[in-house]
Amino acid sequence: MAVKRRPTGTHHGDLRNALEEAALALVGERGPHGFTLAEACRRAGVSVSAPYKHFADREALLASLALKGYQEQRRRYRTALAAHTAPAEQLAAFAVAYVRFAAEERALFDITFLAGLDKSRHPELAQAGSALHDDLMPVTREIVPDPDEAFELLVQVAAAAHGLALFQQQDMLPGPWNTNSSVEEQAARTARALAGRRAH
Template sequence: MPKRGYHHGNLRPALVDAALILIEQRGPMGFTLSEAAKTAGVTPAAVYRHFAGREDLIAEAARQGYAIFADLLEYAYSDGKPSALAAFSSTGRAYLAFARKYPGHYIAMFESGISIQRTPELNTVATRALGVLEKAAVELSQHIPADKRPPPQMFSAHIWAMSHGVVELFARGSPGTRSPFPPEDLLETGIGIYLRGLGLIPQDG
């Protein structure tokens, strides 16, 4: 691959793209900054004009991922849903769709060990993504009597954990975790059971 050089003006996004490829292939700690430079077609020295180390590069990939993730969640929640319940369920499906479509970003965000507090920019966009689920939980929980209503942060954390668990166990090809049911069905029924327990969906029968 010919060296494109620092002057091409797109080195930073090119390095993030290279890192995403390597993250998917080897995991977040399975490559060096020099290998990312080689994949991007530039010299290792050029990388340090933008990133102090591999963790900074992964953090930028995570920041980019959270921005995409937040946009998807916001769209899923607000795109003409007939009810707060339908909008809330849609955000869970968006989580699953994101993990499938953007595996490199997903790994950088959730499996790299990079804290969302690492940079102000990363923290801001991660907080925005979390805020979509919390907003959905606030609106949906208004249908629960006040004395039985969980805090919105707990409500959204439960759905986040359920979505994340389905993704990790059944949607990303983890060895030895085959399921007889599609991940979408697992997530939808799991959310349904949870919401039914809160009285937001009528009991069967």
Template sequence: MVKKRGYHHGNLRAALVEAALSLIEEKGPTGFTLSEAAKRAGVTPAAVYRHFDGREELIAEAARQGYEIFADLLTFAWNKGDLTDLARFEAISRAYLTFARRYPGHYVAMFESGIQTSRSPELAEVAARAMGVMERAAEQLINHIPASRRPPARMFSAHIWAMSHGVVELFARNSPGNASPFAPEELLESGIGVYLRGLGLIDPDH
């Protein structure tokens, strides 16, 4: 039995976020109460309100932390070794799958909880940082395309973001009825390949 520790929890804020993440993974972002999160963290429900006004604020903090991790993973992928712009861009796309699998609670808090990134300046800032990594990678890659055929970097990155997100949602998160004979990585790589060939960034015979 978990002993309740009231207001004397050493790092209550972090413990509550961890509790929320585990509950999100088990029950979804709307399937648990603040009291359940408090119980799992080993504190009284009243103690929660020292840090969070309600369940949505707790989920928003989980989302903010998720975007921090997400942005770091994308940055790491972009800065990988001595790779071509194309190879580094493809690494960023694969990092999307890695994040969704490795941090499912954060992923759901970010993309499936209904929490808007505009909810707070802190959340908006870190979400913009994550998107910014992909936009900068796209901008550098499209410099290899003649100016007359060059799409806006923001549109380019949004297309790849949408494709990555779609593969995660349909095929990488055990969605019922969406079994595929192909691995999510293979689906994403081939889909991005088709897109990039259409822009002339990959040789049609490659």
């Protein structure tokens, strides 16, 4: 995660980062809708007027964190894709990286996908999402050249991984299947199966 930690009790040399860190902690405790900008200020130990030097409102603070979420996802997905050459295995690695990000960076995942941020107000988020698509489409097009079908395959793999991530977070999978390793294995198997159906 790109948000830097600062030593306890030190002066805020980086107000923006201190507010992002406070908001991330609050989201981890209460979800992306469960805190106010004033609470983030109190958590960061700054005045309630402080954030307006960097963020117009609470949504702008969350949007900044969502962008970090997209950037962290892209870093993880690119690493996953680079570890394999066969496209089906690349998709399986992407699916594993997806559910792992959701488990390891729960607050960032929730902000990115559940905060309801208006992408027309924050076009940088739409651009970041498009960058993920641009990295993954060449992989699915190796399996199925038609761009519409390749996009459909990408959506199916991502939707399956997203669903598994949410099932795990909500404890909706029976005990032995609700572990990180089991969910990662399920995500990989599903991605391979979807890729295999398209390849024939």
